[in-house]
Amino acid sequence: xxxxxxxxxxxxGALALGAASLQAQGDPGRGRxxxxxxxxxxxxxRADGAGEVARWSQPRPRDFRGGVYKFSSTPxxxxxxxxxxxxxxxNGLYGTRMPPFAAxxxxxxxxxxAYLQTRSPRWxxxxxxxxxxxxAEPAPTREAVTxxxxxxxxxxxxxxxxxxxxxxxxxxxxxxxxxAAITPANLLLGRGKWARTARDIYVRAMAGINGTxxxxxxxxxxxxxxxxxAHYVQALGGWSGSTPELRRFAxxxxxxxxxxxxxxxxxxx
Amino acid sequence: MTTSRDLLARSALVVAALAGPAVAKADTGxxxxxxxxxxxxxxxxxxxxxxxxxxxxxYVEAHSEIxxxxxKYGMKCSACHLAVPVLNQFGQAFKxxxxxxxxxxxxxxxxxxAYWPLxxxxxxxxxxxxxxxxxxxxxxxxxxxxxxFVLGGLGSIGxxxxxxFVPIIYEDGNTIVDHGWxxxxxxxxxxxxxxxxxxxxxxxxxNPGREYNMGASRFAVLYAYAVPGSVSRFSVLFPQPGxxxxxxxxxxxxxxxxxxxxxxxxxxxxCVICSPGIFGRVTHRQEFATGFLRxxxxxxxxxxATWPVGPDTSDLKGQRRLGGDVELWMxxxxxxxxxxxxxxxGRDDRALVTGATQDPKFNAGMLQLEYLPKLPxxxxxxxxxxxxxxxxxxxxxxxxxxQDFQLVGVRHALELNSRFAWLLELTYWRxxxxxxxxxxxxxxxxxxxxxxxxxx
Numbered sequence: 241x242x243x244x245x246x247x248x249x250x251x252x253g254a255l256a257l258g259a260a261s262l263q264a265q266g267d268p269g270r271g272r273x274x275x276x277x278x279x280x281x282x283x284x285x286r287a288d289g290a291g292e293v294a295r296w297s298q299p300r301p302r303d304f305r306g307g308v309y310k311f312s313s314t315p316x317x318x319x320x321x322x323x324x325x326x327x328x329x330x331n332g333l334y335g336t337r338m339p340p341f342a343a344x345x346x347x348x349x350x351x352x353x354a355y356l357q358t359r360s361p362r363w364x365x366x367x368x369x370x371x372x373x374x375x376a377e378p379a380p381t382r383e384a385v386t387x388x389x390x391x392x393x394x395x396x397x398x399x400x401x402x403x404x405x406x407x408x409x410x411x412x413x414x415x416x417x418x419x420a421a422i423t424p425a426n427l428l429l430g431r432g433k434w435a436r437t438a439r440d441i442y443v444r445a446m447a448g449i450n451g452t453x454x455x456x457x458x459x460x461x462x463x464x465x466x467x468x469x470a471h472y473v474q475a476l477g478g479w480s481g482s483t484p485e486l487r488r489f490a491x492x493x494x495x496x497x498x499x500x501x502x503x504x505x506x507x508x509x
Numbered sequence: 510m511t512t513s514r515d516l517l518a519r520s521a522l523v524v525a526a527l528a529g530p531a532v533a534k535a536d537t538g539x540x541x542x543x544x545x546x547x548x549x550x551x552x553x554x555x556x557x558x559x560x561x562x563x564x565x566x567x568y569v570e571a572h573s574e575i576x577x578x579x580x581k582y583g584m585k586c587s588a589c590h591l592a593v594p595v596l597n598q599f600g601q602a603f604k605x606x607x608x609x610x611x612x613x614x615x616x617x618x619x620x621x622x623a624y625w626p627l628x629x630x631x632x633x634x635x636x637x638x639x640x641x642x643x644x645x646x647x648x649x650x651x652x653x654x655x656x657x658f659v660l661g662g663l664g665s666i667g668x669x670x671x672x673x674f675v676p677i678i679y680e681d682g683n684t685i686v687d688h689g690w691x692x693x694x695x696x697x698x699x700x701x702x703x704x705x706x707x708x709x710x711x712x713x714x715x716n717p718g719r720e721y722n723m724g725a726s727r728f729a730v731l732y733a734y735a736v737p738g739s740v741s742r743f744s745v746l747f748p749q750p751g752x753x754x755x756x757x758x759x760x761x762x763x764x765x766x767x768x769x770x771x772x773x774x775x776x777x778x779x780c781v782i783c784s785p786g787i788f789g790r791v792t793h794r795q796e797f798a799t800g801f802l803r804x805x806x807x808x809x810x811x812x813x814a815t816w817p818v819g820p821d822t823s824d825l826k827g828q829r830r831l832g833g834d835v836e837l838w839m840x841x842x843x844x845x846x847x848x849x850x851x852x853x854x855g856r857d858d859r860a861l862v863t864g865a866t867q868d869p870k871f872n873a874g875m876l877q878l879e880y881l882p883k884l885p886x887x888x889x890x891x892x893x894x895x896x897x898x899x900x901x902x903x904x905x906x907x908x909x910x911x912q913d914f915q916l917v918g919v920r921h922a923l924e925l926n927s928r929f930a931w932l933l934e935l936t937y938w939r940x941x942x943x944x945x946x947x948x949x950x951x952x953x954x955x956x957x958x959x960x961x962x963x964x965x
Contacts, residue, residue, distance in 0.1 A: 273843040276884060278599065281585045293583040332612040337583045339610040342760040343602035345796040345804060348842045431613075 266347075271355025274348050282337055287359040289418070297337040300420045307362030308417065308451045311434040316448040316456035318369025319362060325353045333433040372446050375463050377438060380471040385489040388472025391465050399424040399453065403476045409453070417451040424454075430477030437480045441470040582610060586930050586964070591847070591879070592887040592920060593930055593964065594719045598794070598804075598842075602761040607671030607694040607703060608664045615665045626664030632656055634960040643950035656680050669694050688718075688748055701756030708773075710748045712755070712766040712790045714808055714834035714851050715877060717746050721889050721918055721934065730914045730940065731853065731893050736869040736901060737910045738862040741816035742774050743828055745788065749773045762794045772814050775822070783822040786814030803845065806836040818860050826858035844881040851875045857901070865901030872896050885922035891915070911943040930964040 275283075282301035284291040289303035302309065311328055312320035329349050332340035341349065357363040378384065392400075399414070401407035405424035416422045425432050435441050445466050448456035457466055474482045475490035586593050589600030596604060608626075609615040633656035640648040661675035671692040678684045690707025710718055717732055732746035751770025757763065768788040775784040792808035810832050815825035832853035839846045853873045859865040873895040880888045893914040900909060918936035941953040 270841060270843070273841065273884075277585070277843050278588050281588070282583055297583060332610070335613040337614065339582075339584075339612050341599065343599045344760075345598075345842055346798060347796070347803065 266350035266352070266354030268351070268354040268358050270347075271351035271353070274344070274352040275355050278341065278344070279352065287356070293337070299336055299416075299422060300418065301337065303418060304356050304359040307360030307366075310449045310451055311444075312369070312447060312450060313371040313443055314369025314447065315372060315458065316450060319366055321368040321371060322350070322353050324368075325356065326350070328434070329353070331434075334431055335433055372443065372458070373463075374439065374442060374446075375467075377442075378464070378467055380438070380474065380486055382489045384468045384471045385475050385486065386493060387465075388468035388470070388475075389490070389493055391461065391469050392472050395457070395460065396469070400427060403427040403473070414453055416453075422452060427473050428477045430479045430482065435479075438467075438470045438474045441473050441479070442466055445469055587884055591845075592721070592881060592885075593922070593932060593962075595715075595721065595879075596719055598761070602757070605703075605755070605757045605761045605764060606700070607692050608673075609668070609671065609694065616667050617665075627660070627662045628964070629661075630657075630659040631963040632960060634958060636956060636958045638954055638956045641953045641955070642946045643948070665694070690753075699756070700758065703755050705753040705755070706751075708748045708750045709753045709768065711745050711768060711788045711810075711812070712764075712792075713745060713810065714832075714836070715849055715875075721879075721887070721920055721936075730912060731851075731873050731875050731895070734855070734871065734873060734895050734912070736855070736857050736862060736871055736897065737905065738865065738901060739857055739869075740818065740863070741814075741826075741828055741857065741861050743772050743786070743814040743816055745812055745830060747773060749786065749788075751782070751786075762796075763792070765789070765791045770814075772816060775816055777817055777821050780822070784815050784817055784825060786812060788812040788814075802837065802839055803842050804838040806838075807834065809833045816861060824860075826860045828855070828857045828861065830855045844883065845879075847877075847879045849875070849877045849879075854898075859901055862901035866903055867899060867901060869901035870898040872898055887920045888918070889920075890917045906944055906949070909944045913939075913941045913943075915939050930962070932960075932962040932964070934958075934960045934962070936960070 275287075276285075280291055281293055282291040282297060283289055283304065284294065284301070287304040289301045291301060294301050307319060309320045309325070309328075311333070312318065312324045314320055314324070326349050328338070329341050329344070329352060331342070332338045344352075392403075397407050399405070399407040399409045401410065401424075403426070405426045407424065410424050414422055414424070432440070432444070435444050444454070445457050445461075446463075447458070448454050457469075461469070471486070472490065473479070475486045477487075589596060589603055591597040591600075603610070634654045635652070636654045637651035638649070639646055640650075657677050657679045659675060659677045661673070663671075663673040663675070665671045671694055673688045673690055674686070675688045676684055676686050686708065688708055688710060690705050690709050692703060692705040694703050696702040696704055710716065713732065733744040735741065735744070749768065749770035750773055751768055753766060753768045755764070755766035757765075766789065768786075769782070770786050770788070771780075771782045772784040772786050777783075788810070789812075790808055790810035792806060794804055794806040796804045810830075812828075812830045814828050816828065818824050818826050830853060832851060834849065834851040836850075837848045839848070851874065854870070855873070856868055856870045859868045862869060873893065875891065875893045877891045878889065882888075891914070893912070895910075895912040897907065897909065897911055900907065916936060916938035918934060920932060920934040922930060922932050924931040936956075936958045938956050938958070939953060940956070941951055943951045946952050
């Protein structure tokens, strides 16, 4: 048998094996292997969020059995899209024990997601929600920042206080749906667990955070108003896209309560 | 933090548990008069073993302060290691990032309570070696080989600063610092520019410090080869003192590293850079969305080092190494069949070989196959060949000091979690060096090696 024949046979075999394993979607069986290597330590072998190091993690690792995921582009209460889950796996959750798994291949991440979707009965009875519509981002003007603060004070300060997460509800103590104590995000840090940009802030404000007291705003504020809030928050810290000019707008605002009383349009008309 | 006293105590208990039957037998002598045992002797032995195992388990659970390193990162060993200590892609990216996760928790001050990322290794090996010359056995050796204890630290102490310090304390009293460096991460805010200063290892394919066959590096065959008669002790195998600049993209799919160093161990080369050298490597990893072939990683590397041949370092002669490697990940990213092919060519200045009239050259190649059927188990095999292309001394047989090396092994982790790894490994290798025996005969060593490695 010639060398060329052997090489041809090996290549044909490899192609056949390749064709047999074509997977447009993730493979839950392989996903379990990925889970065991990278996830089980925190999320537990039963995907209940009670892994070996969970007790040292704050916030606690997610319990996947209930099919409730905090960060989603879908409306509050709906299952996330696979892209939402992939984003969290790829980027991690900043400031938590959830590291970015950008080094994993796309196939590994999809396999892991496919496996996670076997861990909750919700995935068998419901499909992912439809991502919220995100209108084009308006220019972050001084007026937008000013209006954004009015809306923030009317809707957000109860928990977020002056932006550092020191609102009256936070001071009394807050808990998530799993019974773990949580604190509102410190928006002055310029980066949230999931959010980095004004667009991310928009999504979080509009869709809320599942399993936490952070509500969706879709029923309370218009998209334009949510953008104003997003730009005000962006002006509070070094968020991606935040400019010195934007931060100056916020710095030049009168102290809270010193200006005009919040107008009637602090909620959706 | 796990203290050495805790470790000693824990080790003693583990040993006691392993010796359970013998200890239990000692405890199961005749029952005292008036205390006729209702439990048969065999049952009492079993009960005693269970009691001891339970005691060990309780002790470990009660004293298993999670090591700082694992506590910091909260990951299993297998998250970063394909099989300890070989890195997978996630571990490679973690290392390239200066042992940082880059999710806001890398600063020591971000953790409560604060700690230092320290670790320890303990290894002890058993080795049987048979040496044959011209088909005759000339030497047989066997026994416990020298063990070592490694207590080191590595990690990030802030977002910008990482370090590694690894002293190895051998049982015979020798202590060496394998690595000692400090790294400035993301200079100019870019992952493409990280600066490391100190004694650093080169970014070689299948890094010698991260290979199977724990504590008995057999990659010296390929990396540390010196042409016959060379006075130089330079090898890409050993960490070299100097500066490394390296960079990578997100996920470390594209990487580069450049080392500027002073050749370690060179005589009269105790100045900062008076026997200089340079090493560089670039790699690219390509992943495939479908098919049996999951990823291919390819790289090229090269070095040029100098070595003094005179009474001082004014007369430096060079050594050149060039190589390339291809790594194939097949079947699975997590439990792959991995094949690595590597080739090196080397050329030394003739002045480095006494009596040489031409520059000696050699070529070397390596094929390694690894297969992980399940997480703590790995099978591997390795072939290496070294062929002298041109001898420095005219008249020397062309194949003088050529080498053939074959190795097969299996490794299993008896225990593997974030705080402790206990590895057991069995390896066999055959190593032939041609024509070096009197009369020009080949020398072949057959070795069976059993190693155990404790990591905590």
